[in-house]
Amino acid sequence: MHDWIKNAAHSSKIERIEAFFSNHAYKPHSHDTFAIGRTLSGVQSFHYRGEFRHSQPGMTMVLHPDEKHDGESGSQDGFRYRMIYIEPAIVQKMIKGKPLPFIPNGISHDPRLFRATDTLLQHLEYQFESLEEEDALYDLATVLCEVSGQNLQKNHSYDYVAAERAREFIHASLDQNISLDDLEKNVDRDRWSLSRDFRLLFGTSPHRYMTMRRLDIVKTCLISGMSLIDATMTAGFFDQSHMSRHFVKTFGITPNRWKEINQFRSCKR
Structure with a gap:
């Protein structure tokens, strides 16, 4: 079975994907969003914070921004999963200047968190009403703070x-x-x-944040059919090799491979 990635219909708040990989998926990489999801079938294995983790159906993955991780199948049958990517800026609008919630292991068995992700991790064809999506994001941010167990009342001053x-x-x-x-x-x-x-x-750092926003532009350009060099220039990178290095570091695959998988996904629809 071919590897594939499907993207949800446009959402003004978050990115939603569903994917299948038969074996190796991603090289070590990191991104500046929360990556929150669940494995639908198989075993999803990845290195995270110095340990080899294994996600199975019924668990919730919560990868913190800028934490390096990779991805591969932990079984011979491959793995299928859904993921949402939430910018910390969205979470900050709800927690209002407190430190971001952190799940150290990258995988949670807490039923509160599993329930809190139900709405946002629905099948990709589902289109949210604006208020429904906002309420679901608020519920998720609140539960993340509860499950992380952070003392949000620490006497620190943040501007x-x-x-x-x-x-x-x-x-x-x-x-x-x-x-x-x-x-x-x-x-x-x-x-x-x-x-x-x-x-x-x-x-993440200001520079990393800026790089990620430029990579967002690259992905949008590639989906629209633009060439790699034109996407590079449109996004504001110095040159194609500069962009490609950041792309692999962030997404774990080359721009050409990412475009190839998404083209296959488009043909299968």
Whole structure:
């Protein structure tokens, strides 16, 4: 059976996928979103935080932003799974400047978390109403905080407003070579304090966040049929090799392989 990836209908909040891999899926990589999902069949095995994990039906995977992981089949029959990718900025709108919830093992057996993901991990043809999706995201963020067991009342000071302004400035400057100095001047916050808060509140560094948004543009361009070099230039990367290195580091496969799998998925629909 061929490997495949299917993408859900457009959602204004999250990315949803379902995929099947017969053997090896992804090289070690990381992304700047929460990756939350469940294995539908087979055994989904991956290295995470120094240990080899095994996800099976009934469990919930919660991979923290910027935590390196890979993926392969833990059985001879391959594995099928659904995943949602949620930007930390969305979670922050609900927890309002507190540290992001963290599930150390990457896999949870907690029934509260399994129930909280039911709505968002429905079959990909299901289209959410706006309020339904927002309510489901709020419920999930709340349960993540409960299950993580973090003490969210610690006496730390985080400038969420400044970090959010920096995030918005990055979105407006994807075609430019900006620096922490530019962020400091435009946000009016000490660069090192801003960098610390950005990492804590959005799960990754300002530069990594900017790179990820450019890679989002690359993926959109490739799906639309654009060539690799044109997608690279449109997204603001220096050159194709520069983009490809970041692509593999982030998604665990080359841009050509990613495009090939998605083209196969489109033909099968």
